[in-house]
Amino acid sequence: MFQNDYMLQRLEIRGEISNLKYHSSGHIYFTLKDENSAIKCVMFSQYARALSFRFEEGMQVVVSGGADVYERDGSYQIYVKAAKQDGIGNLYEEFEKLKNKLSELGMFDPLYKQPIPKFNKTIGVITAPTGAAVRDIIDVSKRRNPGVQIILFPAIVQGKEAPASIIEGIKALENLKVDVIILGRGGGSIEDLWGFNDEGVAQAIFDCSIPIISAVGHETDFTIADFVSDLRAPTPSAAAELANADVSSVIRELRNKKELLTKDINHLLISYRQDIVNYGNRISLLSPVTKIKHKKEVLLRLKELLSKDFNNLLIERKHTLSLYAGRLDGLSPLKKLSSGYSFVTDENGKRVKSVSDLNVGDEMKVNVTDGFFKTKVVSKEGKDGR
Numbered sequence: 001m002f003q004n005d006y007m008l009q010r011l012e013i014r015g016e017i018s019n020l021k022y023h024s025s026g027h028i029y030f031t032l033k034d035e036n037s038a039i040k041c042v043m044f045s046q047y048a049r050a051l052s053f054r055f056e057e058g059m060q061v062v063v064s065g066g067a068d069v070y071e072r073d074g075s076y077q078i079y080v081k082a083a084k085q086d087g088i089g090n091l092y093e094e095f096e097k098l099k100n101k102l103s104e105l106g107m108f109d110p111l112y113k114q115p116i117p118k119f120n121k122t123i124g125v126i127t128a129p130t131g132a133a134v135r136d137i138i139d140v141s142k143r144r145n146p147g148v149q150i151i152l153f154p155a156i157v158q159g160k161e162a163p164a165s166i167i168e169g170i171k172a173l174e175n176l177k178v179d180v181i182i183l184g185r186g187g188g189s190i191e192d193l194w195g196f197n198d199e200g201v202a203q204a205i206f207d208c209s210i211p212i213i214s215a216v217g218h219e220t221d222f223t224i225a226d227f228v229s230d231l232r233a234p235t236p237s238a239a240a241e242l243a244n245a246d247v248s249s250v251i252r253e254l255r256n257k258k259e260l261l262t263k264d265i266n267h268l269l270i271s272y273r274q275d276i277v278n279y280g281n282r283i284s285l286l287s288p289v290t291k292i293k294h295k296k297e298v299l300l301r302l303k304e305l306l307s308k309d310f311n312n313l314l315i316e317r318k319h320t321l322s323l324y325a326g327r328l329d330g331l332s333p334l335k336k337l338s339s340g341y342s343f344v345t346d347e348n349g350k351r352v353k354s355v356s357d358l359n360v361g362d363e364m365k366v367n368v369t370d371g372f373f374k375t376k377v378v379s380k381e382g383k384d385g386r
Contacts, residue, residue, distance in 0.1 A: 002068050009066035017059045018189040040077040047081045058092025107206045114211040114230045122149045124173030124181040129154035133186045133236040140240035145247045157185040162195025167204040184215035184236040196223035215239035342368045355380045
């Protein structure tokens, strides 16, 4: 009946996009709604590629397509073939208006952001008492820090009563003096998360003296609470990781640092001991007793060297004297006399070297090995026979 109805296959519907999901296959799934009703829509990839803009949560559009039954769920939905923008949705418009207002008031300024403590003993959690968010926060927190205490404030996180419940939770946990607060819930449409877009909630977060981590929805979801909080986490699990130090890794790091510190101290002690030894040696060298001992050693060495040099010199001189004695002995007239030679002097003791030194009748003194005798010149003759 749907497929054969001319009008139902040629629909144009105006509404606000919600529950938007871009699938990896290229298909787009979303809900089209107004203040009274909503209907599921799907736009297959061959039509999605022809879009001149990208769908956004809260966007007001006019879609063209046909209605048909989705057999698996037994429900009907719109199969969109084309779409055009038709302004911004009412909720999205309110969101932007409040965001701009709070931004002008400075409530998003990093100047007012409190640092998240690294080692927390108590963590306050504001979320629904049942659901994936609270389980993820508890599981991750206990895994990273088994000793952490988690205080849960079971809040209403969807609907008209959500803002008042969230504000009450912030004040209650602040009075309990917890170390950090996680404000979170699972994902959903902009309507489901609207309680976190309340101005009163934003003011309570801003005024809270305890650091607050916002973990509302999925990574692509943004609320006013995200901008006002001291830190935004993409998911509740990520918020638990940010609020809890990994104790096991901290212990490993401390052990490593202890080993490094012990090694450095040992090296330092060895260095100091060596310095003490060096200083002791220097003091010992500078001691008067050591100096006197050193001088004595120097004197002993010099004495040994001097004695050695003197002995060497004495031996050398003795040898030289022996040489000179031998030479003198060879030149000694007395030695020549003992060989049968003699030498002659005149009356005055002057040695006679030539026949011309004497005249006939002069007396001479003839020296021999065992004395001398005197004689007189009776004649003389030169080599030439004269």
